[in-house]
Amino acid sequence: MRMDQAKRLKVLEKENARLKKLLAESELDKAILREAASENY
Numbered sequence: 317m318r319m320d321q322a323k324r325l326k327v328l329e330k331e332n333a334r335l336k337k338l339l340a341e342s343e344l345d346k347a348i349l350r351e352a353a354s355e356n357y
Contacts, residue, residue: 317325
């Protein structure tokens with residue numbers, strides 16, 4: 317693997333981790349909202 321490819325891979329891995337964190341936070345928010353909505357009805 318060339319150096320520029322290794323750097324690009326590292327950037328993509330970092331971006332992937334960031335997006336996974338955002339997705340996890342979004343799923344948690346949805347679960348909290350579902351729980352709150354179910355308690356109201």
